[in-house]
Amino acid sequence: MEAKLFAGVELGGTKCICTLAHSLDEILQQEAIPTTSPEETLGAIDGILSGWVKQGIAVLGINSFGPVDLDVNSPTWGFITKTTKPGWSNTDVARRLGRAAGASVAFDTDVNGAARAEMRWGSGRGFDDFAYITVGTGVGVGLIVNGKPTRGFGHTELGHFRPVRLAGDDWPGICPFHGDCVEGLASGEAIKTRLGSQPVGNIGADNPVWGGVAFALAQLCHVIVCAASPMRIAIGGGVMERQPHLLPRIQEMLVGSLSGYLDLPAGRYVVVPELGPQAGPMGSIALAMDTLAD
Numbered sequence: 001m002e003a004k005l006f007a008g009v010e011l012g013g014t015k016c017i018c019t020l021a022h023s024l025d026e027i028l029q030q031e032a033i034p035t036t037s038p039e040e041t042l043g044a045i046d047g048i049l050s051g052w053v054k055q056g057i058a059v060l061g062i063n064s065f066g067p068v069d070l071d072v073n074s075p076t077w078g079f080i081t082k083t084t085k086p087g088w089s090n091t092d093v094a095r096r097l098g099r100a101a102g103a104s105v106a107f108d109t110d111v112n113g114a115a116r117a118e119m120r121w122g123s124g125r126g127f128d129d130f131a132y133i134t135v136g137t138g139v140g141v142g143l144i145v146n147g148k149p150t151r152g153f154g155h156t157e158l159g160h161f162r163p164v165r166l167a168g169d170d171w172p173g174i175c176p177f178h179g180d181c182v183e184g185l186a187s188g189e190a191i192k193t194r195l196g197s198q199p200v201g202n203i204g205a206d207n208p209v210w211g212g213v214a215f216a217l218a219q220l221c222h223v224i225v226c227a228a229s230p231m232r233i234a235i236g237g238g239v240m241e242r243q244p245h246l247l248p249r250i251q252e253m254l255v256g257s258l259s260g261y262l263d264l265p266a267g268r269y270v271v272v273p274e275l276g277p278q279a280g281p282m283g284s285i286a287l288a289m290d291t292l293a294d
Contacts, residue, residue, distance in 0.1 A: 004058040004292065007101055008284025009045055010110055011064035011093060013085055013137035014238075016041060017281040018048045020055070023289075024121045024275075024282055038091045046100040057103040061288030063113030063280070064093055065138065070108065070155055078107045084138070084176055084183075106291035110134070112149040113283025114236065114273070115142030120286045122274035123234045131230040132273065134280070135217065136237035139183040145228050159183040163219030169212045186216040188239050201242040213239075214246050218253030221270060225258065231265055236273040236280075247272060 005028075008019040013035060020029040029052070033044045049060070067083060069076045078094020098105035108116075115124065115132035124130035124144075132142040139159035143150050150156055160181040173184030174193050184190055188200050191209060203209065221233055240246060251270040258264070273279045 004289075005056055006059055006061065006285050006288040006292075007049060007052055007057045007103065008061040008281065008288055009049075009063070009097060010113065010280045010284050011035070011041075011062065012110060012280065013065050016045060018045055019281050019285055020052050020057075021282075021285050023285070024117075024278070030281065035085075037087055042091075042093070042096060045097060049097060049100040053100075053102045057101050059106055059288040059292050060098055060101040060103045061106045061108075061113070061284040061286070061291065062094055062097060063108055063110040063284045063287060065140070066109050067154065067157060068093075068107070068109060070151070078105070104291075106287045108149060108287055109140065109142065109155050110280060110283070111140040111142035112144070112155065113142070113287050114279040115144050115149070115234075115283070116286035116290060117275055117279050117283040118234055118273050119144060120289070121282065122279065123271050124232060127231040129228065129230045131224050131228070131233045132279070133217070133220065133224075133233065133235045134237035135186060135235060135239040136188050138189070139187050139217075139220070139237075141220070141224065143224065143228055143230070145230075150228070158220060158224065159187075161220060161223055163216045166212045166215040169215075171212070182216050182220045186213045186239075188237075191239065200239055203243070205243065205245045210243065210246060210249070214249040214253055217246070218250045218257055221250060221254045222257045225254070225262060225264070229262075233270050234273045234279075235270060236276070240272070241277070244272075 010017045016033045018031045021027040067081045069079045080091045094107040118124040128147040130144045141158035173180035174190045175181045175184030
């Protein structure tokens, strides 16, 4: 497995990262592309993948922001469907990039990919039940149950869960579909909109906005715990990287929200992803590796 060559694409709301690797310990190339229009962005990725074809790609793994169609029997499998990102709804991603790579394609959400990477190399090692939350441009959840991402008629969209609101906070949120869902309240875009486009990294830890953000994310964790009981929850993404004080606040609020009804596993339950910013990019490689193993 480690001798095989894998290509991966993490398609994110702000940037896309293309990776060529044998494993986490042997990354041969990694290139970032801004996420602009579908044609501009996917065209640039086509060019990168085409340049790697001669090296012999075993599997191309693609992890994309969503929602996406994961039904392999669907004519729109591998498409981004109804997304909040302007211009990207109904975009064919998997088949197009598979042609450029000249390889079989595995396709999943960006957060499921990050969860796979953390379970293979990071904070989810040794677990079959694990959750990864990303808090960046949007809010997404990768939920792995009994070793597999949850599936039904679609993938989880827990970032669009509507949480209990913090007392006294009636800001309407920015989600065009749901207003004050978790993404509409706690994403980087929501925070910037609420504070007048101020960069998230420049906002002090004592700013009142963080109380509502932590409360919404703790409510999200509460739902995940009650629904799937993962052994651990890792929370990453640009907001968390720039505001590390949020993590202990979320853990404390989660425990308070559960009110002693459920006992969390011993030790720190809500954690920082061990792979840091590589969790997403290496998620596409982990997906390719898992697909070949299956």
